[in-house]
Amino acid sequence: KNEVEQSPQNLTAQEGEFITINCSYSVGISALHWLQQHPGGGIVSLFMLSSGKKKHGRLIATINIQEKHSSLHITASHPRDSAVYICAVKSGGSNYKLTFGKGTLLTVNP
Amino acid sequence: GAGVSQSPRYKVAKRGQDVALRCDPISGHVSLFWYQQALGQGPEFLTYFQNEAQLDKSGLPSDRFFAERPEGSVSTLKIQRTQQEDSAVYLCASSLTPGTGTLSNQPQHFGDGTRLSIL
Numbered sequence: 001k002n003e004v005e006q007s008p009q010n011l012t013a014q015e016g017e018f019i020t021i022n023c024s025y026s027v028g029i030s031a032l033h034w035l036q037q038h039p040g041g042g043i044v045s046l047f048m049l050s051s052g053k054k055k056h057g058r059l060i061a062t063i064n065i066q067e068k069h070s071s072l073h074i075t076a077s078h079p080r081d082s083a084v085y086i087c088a089v090k091s092g093g094s095n096y097k098l099t100f101g102k103g104t105l106l107t108v109n110p
Numbered sequence: 111g112a113g114v115s116q117s118p119r120y121k122v123a124k125r126g127q128d129v130a131l132r133c134d135p136i137s138g139h140v141s142l143f144w145y146q147q148a149l150g151q152g153p154e155f156l157t158y159f160q161n162e163a164q165l166d167k168s169g170l171p172s173d174r175f176f177a178e179r180p181e182g183s184v185s186t187l188k189i190q191r192t193q194q195e196d197s198a199v200y201l202c203a204s205s206l207t208p209g210t211g212t213l214s215n216q217p218q219h220f221g222d223g224t225r226l227s228i229l
Contacts, residue, residue: 042223045220096143100152101152103151
């Protein structure tokens with residue numbers, strides 16, 4: 001079993017829909033990252049959080065440390081949001097390694 | 111430069127050839143990471159540098175893989191005697207502070223990766 005599990009693996013939505021992507025992890029962590037990867041490989045860091053909730057534009061990320069679970073929400077989705085969204089965790093205060101989920105492929109149709 | 115730069119973007123090599131992949135981190139960034147991303151998978155950790163010191167190479171899949179960062183800035187990942195299973199996207203990331211300790215929770219900035227195809 002992977003240390004980081006994402007669901008769903010693939011998600012197709014219509015423009016304007018509210019999107020939720022989930023991430024569960026099995027280890028104690030110091031931080032959780034949400035990353036966006038467009039075709040061609042480049043990865044952009046969206047959020048880094050260790051508790052609570054963060055918001056940036058139409059993106060919202062939440063984390064529940066007790067339940068070892070995080071969600072990424074996209075409000076009013078747009079075709080340009082189409083990408084792979086990856087959850088990654090850094091375990092422990094002295095561990096620099098990121099462990100990644102397999103990613104969720106999001107396609108938003110116009 | 112403004113971001114992490116990797117070159118080449120694409121590399122095709124024949125099985126058995128040696129390849130070298132370059133990473134230019136953000137200027138002044140202490141930490142540098144290499145990751146390997148197979149098709150349809152998330153990235154996997156290969157190795158970590160703090161300045162010029164390679165503090166962790168536990169993710170390197172075999173002794174054919176070698177990484178260096180001799181002056182604490184540019185890094186090169188070298189793969190000797192390439193095999194088909196080495197085909198992947200190789201990602202480099204850098205962060206401002208050391209990867210351990212109280213300042214370690216800094217975001218990693220990723221390059222666009224090098225897509226390596228071994229024929």
